Amino acid sequence: MTDIQLGMPQLPAPDYPAEVRERLAADAVEVIARYPDSRSALLPLLHLIQSQEGYVSRTGIRFCADVLGLTTAEVTAVATFYTMYRRKPSGDYQVGVCTNTLCAVMGGDAIFDELKEHLGVGNNETTPDGKVTLEHIECNAACDFAPVVMVNWEFFDNQTPESAKAMVDDLLAGRPVEPTRGAPLCTYKETARILAGFPDEREGAVEATGGAGHASLIGLRIARGETPHTSIVHPRGETTTQGGE
Amino acid sequence: MTVSTPKESRGDTSPPEAGGSGSPEKLLSPVLSAFWDDPQSWTLATYRRHEGYEGLRKALAMTPDDLIAYVKDSGLRGRGGAGFPTGMKWQFIPQGDGKPHYLVVNADESEPGTCKDIPLLFANPHSLIEGMIIACYAIRSAHAFIYLRGEVVPVLRRLHEAVREAYEAGYLGKDILGSGLDLDITVHAGAGAYICGEETALLDSLEGRRGQPRLRPPFPAVEGLYACPTVVNNVESIASVPAILNNGKDWFKAMGTEKSPGFTLYSLSGHVRGPGQYEAPLGITLRQLLDMSGGMRPGHRLKFWTPGGSSTPMFTDEHLDVPLDYEGVGAAGSMLGTKALQCFDETTCVVRAVTRWTEFYAHESCGKCTPCREGTYWLVQLLRDIETGKGVMSDLDKLNDIADNINGKSFCALGDGAASPIFSSLKYFREEYEQHITGKGCPFDPKKSTLWADTEVNA
Numbered sequence: 001m002t003d004i005q006l007g008m009p010q011l012p013a014p015d016y017p018a019e020v021r022e023r024l025a026a027d028a029v030e031v032i033a034r035y036p037d038s039r040s041a042l043l044p045l046l047h048l049i050q051s052q053e054g055y056v057s058r059t060g061i062r063f064c065a066d067v068l069g070l071t072t073a074e075v076t077a078v079a080t081f082y083t084m085y086r087r088k089p090s091g092d093y094q095v096g097v098c099t100n101t102l103c104a105v106m107g108g109d110a111i112f113d114e115l116k117e118h119l120g121v122g123n124n125e126t127t128p129d130g131k132v133t134l135e136h137i138e139c140n141a142a143c144d145f146a147p148v149v150m151v152n153w154e155f156f157d158n159q160t161p162e163s164a165k166a167m168v169d170d171l172l173a174g175r176p177v178e179p180t181r182g183a184p185l186c187t188y189k190e191t192a193r194i195l196a197g198f199p200d201e202r203e204g205a206v207e208a209t210g211g212a213g214h215a216s217l218i219g220l221r222i223a224r225g226e227t228p229h230t231s232i233v234h235p236r237g238e239t240t241t242q243g244g245e
Numbered sequence: 246m247t248v249s250t251p252k253e254s255r256g257d258t259s260p261p262e263a264g265g266s267g268s269p270e271k272l273l274s275p276v277l278s279a280f281w282d283d284p285q286s287w288t289l290a291t292y293r294r295h296e297g298y299e300g301l302r303k304a305l306a307m308t309p310d311d312l313i314a315y316v317k318d319s320g321l322r323g324r325g326g327a328g329f330p331t332g333m334k335w336q337f338i339p340q341g342d343g344k345p346h347y348l349v350v351n352a353d354e355s356e357p358g359t360c361k362d363i364p365l366l367f368a369n370p371h372s373l374i375e376g377m378i379i380a381c382y383a384i385r386s387a388h389a390f391i392y393l394r395g396e397v398v399p400v401l402r403r404l405h406e407a408v409r410e411a412y413e414a415g416y417l418g419k420d421i422l423g424s425g426l427d428l429d430i431t432v433h434a435g436a437g438a439y440i441c442g443e444e445t446a447l448l449d450s451l452e453g454r455r456g457q458p459r460l461r462p463p464f465p466a467v468e469g470l471y472a473c474p475t476v477v478n479n480v481e482s483i484a485s486v487p488a489i490l491n492n493g494k495d496w497f498k499a500m501g502t503e504k505s506p507g508f509t510l511y512s513l514s515g516h517v518r519g520p521g522q523y524e525a526p527l528g529i530t531l532r533q534l535l536d537m538s539g540g541m542r543p544g545h546r547l548k549f550w551t552p553g554g555s556s557t558p559m560f561t562d563e564h565l566d567v568p569l570d571y572e573g574v575g576a577a578g579s580m581l582g583t584k585a586l587q588c589f590d591e592t593t594c595v596v597r598a599v600t601r602w603t604e605f606y607a608h609e610s611c612g613k614c615t616p617c618r619e620g621t622y623w624l625v626q627l628l629r630d631i632e633t634g635k636g637v638m639s640d641l642d643k644l645n646d647i648a649d650n651i652n653g654k655s656f657c658a659l660g661d662g663a664a665s666p667i668f669s670s671l672k673y674f675r676e677e678y679e680q681h682i683t684g685k686g687c688p689f690d691p692k693k694s695t696l697w698a699d700t701e702v703n704a
Contacts, residue, residue, distance in 0.1 A: 034431045036345070036388065037471055042453030043436050047395070068453075081455040081611075082436035084395050096396075100357045101555065101601040102515055102587050107695035138439065138605055140396055141354045141363040143514035143587060144521045147696060153398040160697055181367065182399035195395050195434045199405040206406045209399075211286035212368035218521030219511075220281055222537055223273035 011072070013058035021063070024052060028067045031197060038068050042078055044196045046085055051192035055086035084195075086133075091126040092187045093171045096137035096150040097164070103139070106146040107160065112136050114161040119168060131172050144215040145180070152191040154182030157213060183208040269537035274500055274508045276488050277481070278524045281368040287403045289410040292371035298416060300487030304379040305424045312383045316486060319494035320506040324361075325351055325442075325479030326553060326582045327658075328505075328571040331486070337466035338384045338474045347475040348381050348389040349451065350483055353435055353442040355394055356554035356662075357605060358585035361510040362480035364522055366393075366400045369484070370407035376483035378416060378428055379490060384476055387427050392447055395434040404432045439609035443657050444477040446611065457613045458657035481510060501527035505570035505581075515550070515588035516542050516694070528573065531586060532565040542699065545590035549673065553582015555602045556662025558669035579669070592698070594689035595674040596681050599666045600628040606663035614656035620647050621663050631678060634686035641678055645671060 015021060027048055032041040042064060049060030056079045058072075065072045079085045097112040098104075112134075119127055119134055126133040142148045145157035149164055156167065157180040170177045177185045183205040194200050280286055280295050292298070304312050317332025338346055350373065354362040366373060377389050393401055408430050411417045419427050433451060440446045441456040448470050450456035469475020485507065489497045498506045505527040511534060514520045519538030523529075531550065541547055547562045552569060558579040560567065567577045574581040589598065607621035624647055630636045644667055652664035671678065680688055692698060 034433075037452065039453035040433075040451055043450065044434065046436065047434065078453065078455055082438050084435075084437035099601070100605055101598045102358060102589075104601055105589065105593050105598065105691070105694045106515070107697065109691065110695060137396070138608070139355060139357040139359070141360045141394070143358050143360045143585065144512055146514060146520070150396065153396050155399060158696065179399075183402065191398055194398055194401060194405075195436075197405075197432065197434065199409070200402050206287075206402050207285070211283055212281040212364055215521035216278070216364040216368060217282050218519050218538065219273055219523030219525070220275045220278050222269045222519075222523075223275050225268075225270050 013062040046079055047192050048196035051189045054189050055089050091131050091133035093132050093151055094188055095132055095134050098140055098148045099136040100139040102143050103147045108147040111161050111164045118165050152188055154179035156180055181209050181213050272533055273525045275524045276508050277372055286368045297371055298375055300490035301375050301378055303490045309383050319489045319497045324481035331482050334476055335384050344473045346384050346386040347470045348386050349477045350391045351477055352391050352393040352480045355439040355442050356583055358551055358554040358587040359583040360512045363397055370403050372484040374407055374411050376486040379486050381428050382426050389430050391432050393434055395436050440611040457611045502570050504572050511584045513586050516590035517588050527570040528568040530566050541590055548589050548591045550588045552579050554585040556665050557582040558665045561673050592693040594687055595670050595677050596632050599670045600632050602666045603628055616651045617655040617660035620651040623647055631681050636682045
């Protein structure tokens with residue numbers, strides 16, 4: 001017999017402790033006020049409840065339904081559509097390796113395989129200490145920095161299996177980790193609060209890692225004549241004699 | 246006619262090793278990216294030092310209708326992929342209808358290969374904010390939204406900060422710069438769904454629903470967000486507006502080609518020596534971009550590339566001289582798309598690349614329409630078999646058949662996008678598919694394609 005898990009929350013969901021509910025309710029008022037129609041607040045509110053428990057729990061679903069006047073079925077339908085909403089308790093650090101074509105070819109597949117072996121977990125699984133959840137992700141709009149790894153949705157550019165393993169070792173050991181582009185890592189729950197629309201209040205978070213990444217600047221530097229173009233290797237190698245058409 | 250340097254060089258048929266005509270300095274035109282290397286490039290202070298919010302002052306001196314006509318005259322076309330004239334989109338908004346109007350910026354950049362809006366927003370978010378204020382004045386909107394994909398928290402931070410700074414400086418809020426214009430901007434983080442880059446799916450998502458596309462008509466210009474008239478524009482389209490206002494439409498039209506005027510961001514990635522962002526007049530060629538940036542990685546040659554992300558039919562080294570504007574790429578059988586130039590060299594297996602893209606489309610299919618939902622599923626089954634040597638020759642025609650049943654028959658354009666890599670790879674690399682079938686496996690070594698492959702060999 002195969003037990004088919006639909007992933008539906010068991011009802012009735014328990015409520016949050018009173019003080020948690022009060023705090024989240026105050027946040028929810030602020031989120032809802034940003035929109036002409038309250039239902040638009042559902043995606044940020046689902047991020048908000050992830051900032052409480054690290055995933056979308058049945059309690060969180062009930063909370064969203066209550067504050068927006070929706071049914072829990074309506075909220076569940078939305079929560080299960082989007083990949084950033086976790087369906088089960090997961091790690092403090094979500095490590096996502098891009099394995100869409102370009103990153104995969106450039107080394108993303110190798111990085112993902114080595115991380116699975118190194119951490120002893122599979123896709124969308126968490127280390128026993130609850131620190132790191134590993135997953136493969138789709139294109140994250142950083143192809144000029146391939147291969148890319150995202151941790152709690154901060155950019156780790158131009159990764160190798162070695163650099164990625166060293167990075168997760170730091171996470172497991174509790175050492176501070178800084179991305180190539182973005183702010184020093186905070187926990188998944190803290191990241192979820194930023195996603196709910198509450199600005200990161202940490203000193204230096206906005207300016208961390210400077211203006212633009214190195215690849216973003218290459219055209220500008222060439223346009224200024226800053227990069228010498230003496231090292232041109234023609235893309236067509238030995239077939240260059242064909243010339244233009 | 247136009248007078249830009251790429252235009253001259255396009256007629257140049259001299260051998261490519263001559264380095265093309267015109268120096269790189271003349272081929273490129275950094276506008277949006279002009280001060281990205283400033284250590285504090287994202288701040289209001291830096292933006293103002295580079296004539297930030299001057300375009301807004303000029304826009305507010307016009308009537309909204311004149312402003313729409315001005316943007317239309319500039320010839321600016323949408324940078325999100327379709328190339329629809331931006332001013333015309335604004336003009337479609339019915340005026341005097343008594344309903345609220347909305348501007349929604351599509352910052353859901355998720356098309357594989359596309360990586361222009363995210364660095365733009367990270368380094369220069371105020372260009373978007375200023376463009377939004379101008380657009381809202383034109384279409385008479387008092388509330389605008391930035392729908393940013395959720396997976397880019399560093400960009401979200403800077404958007405939060407840029408909006409805060411803009412409120413503090415009086416560029417947002419009530420009676421902006423004494424013009425009588427009121428405007429609020431809401432930054433909205435998505436939650437991971439490629440489909441939300443489709444404008445009607447984005448609107449459903451912004452309304453707090455599953456992101457599934459809507460039937461059109463009614464078009465968003467008539468019934469968009471909350472069934473009110475809505476303009477949905479790409480980040481780069483809106484961010485380009487302030488410079489057009491500040492420097493003039495003639496300045497803008499002097500760049501690019503007659504039907505594709507202006508500057509734009511080209512994103513070079515893959516097996517190239519200089520991956521990154523190149524802002525240039527429309528109509529530059531991949532050969533020119535590669536020549537100025539060092540070409541492919543040493544010892545390798547270009548095999549295939551996408552002009553505008555994985556949904557645009559792939560090109561080969563035969564297409565190095567195709568002008569990268571809407572007409573040029575279209576005439577060569579593909580689409581300019583998002584100008585995401587993903588370059589793969591001869592170490593890359595086409596079947597592997599297409600299989601992975603197709604897995605992406607299958608994963609991201611929203612499930613609303615049968616051709617895309619079922620078609621992408623079966624494409625993946627066939628491709629995985631072929632890649633691992635379990636395919637048969639008739640599978641190739643079957644791939645074509647299934648792709649044909651998605652293309653033009655799916656509910657939204659993202660289904661058509663799933664068919665593109667299938668059609669184009671079979672067109673240019675059918676032999677490579679056949680090799681996988683007759684040789685019962687993949688003839689390529691994936692290790693040779695990695696970023697570190699050649700350094701290991703040389704070490």
